[in-house]
Amino acid sequence: MEIWCIIRWDHAKCIVYLIARPHRACALYHLFTFIPEYFDQLITTRGCTGLKVKQNGAHGKGVYADVDFREGDLVLKDQMLAGSQHSANKIDCLVCSFCFRFIGTIEVQIGRKLYLQDLGVAANNECDRQTLAHIPKKTCQINSSDSEDGSYVKDPTSMEECASTSSKYGTPLPKEIVESLMNGELVLPYSKQFPLPSVISCLGGCREAFYCSQLCAEADWDLFHSLLCTGARSKSSDKEALLKFLQHANETNDIFLLAAKVVSFTILKYRKLKASYPEDQGKCTADKCDLSLLSEAWKPVSMGYKIRWWECIALPDDVDSCDEAAFRMQIKELAFTSLQLLKAAIFDKECEPYAAFLSNSDLVVASPVEDYFLYIDDLPQSEKKEAERVTRPVLDALGDDYSICCQGTAFFPLQSCMNHSCHPNARAFKREEDRDGQATIVALRSISKGEEVTISYIDEDLPFEERQAMLADYGFRCQCQKCLEEEP
């Protein structure tokens, strides 16, 4: 069965332009002037001036060293354009919805996880709604208007019903202990050495987004969340439809949440651009789409490498290769359904010509809970023994999952320009101080000015054929020097 997406015929050309890869869509002027200029500006704003993005004859754009780097040097810190925590990971880690820094306290991180695991909360936003009810006020600054329905106040009935009496993940903790971890009554030894920012609630009043600061809350609201918020002050055109979209994404593939953020970013930016052009300047009319402004809003996305998700998604192990076409069709249908749900939720008739799937990367932030238990383990013997009287049962309750980091997916504008090599000279690596969701690229060996900076998308130590099979999931066959030499 073929899937058809109905579009207005006068938008067709524009859609082709918007979703094309830059090096296919653009004229030579764009390739050699417009794209490098855009990235030069981005590199300057990022403060990582030792890099250049240039056209790489072999495979599109590439990132090049503009200075000499030594082994271990920081090459790039890239701020994501949009990112999203995996739905299932929301049970394990409470993080800022904008910068993905861990928030609350060590006790809240642990208590919340044990509580939600026990509750058997499905991998969806339900966990956030359940969480807020039990985070102590001193670690959670609620906007006064958010408490309209009083729902953030601990509800003793639901606690009674849901509290932790057993954990399939480890040796269960009594429910009173879990409760006291969450409400701040139980303070774990030495946990003050691992301070985390207080939990700030969403400006729109939803109980699914939390922040590490007012600044992050406002930035997220302005850039993405105001259209995707399910709270009282949401700017979504249809909240019922939005809830359906979120449920579908959480139950099928949370990559749709990232796609929704990108779409929301574009619509909100378009509206801001349009508002800044007064009608009497003849640039815009009130309800007519201005394609030049829409293209401007879309620019950060259009510069990224794009590939159709259903064409490159890895074939699951349990799908036979002879069923590949049917599998890809199913995935395409899923994406189509998700887009229809999103359109119903945040439709803006002026921004109809949008669509894209971007080259996304893993989003990872190390857990302070892991650091905390490592710290306890490293204490001098007598202090460790004393501390472990309290921490050992907590660690046993968490089981093997105690160190789970924040995991998600994000679009990093500069990192996504880096080509792959099976003998890379740089790698994505989080240092001790990298505590948020930004991408950090570090030199693996010295890189000379003018040399291309490459990273490995896979385990580069695998044999040739396995590497090619893994890279096929990224939609290409590797042309790096190592592969050219090893090609049979």
Ligand SMILES: C[S@@+](CC[C@H](N)C(=O)[O-])C[C@H]1O[C@@H](n2cnc3c(N)ncnc32)[C@H](O)[C@@H]1O
């Ligand atoms: C994340 S993008 C990298 C930036 C991209 N070259 C661009 O123009 O935006 C990944 C794509 O670049 C190309 N690519 C990257 N590394 C490659 C390699 N070693 N061999 C062949 N193609 C490669 C492939 O088309 C791949 O799908």
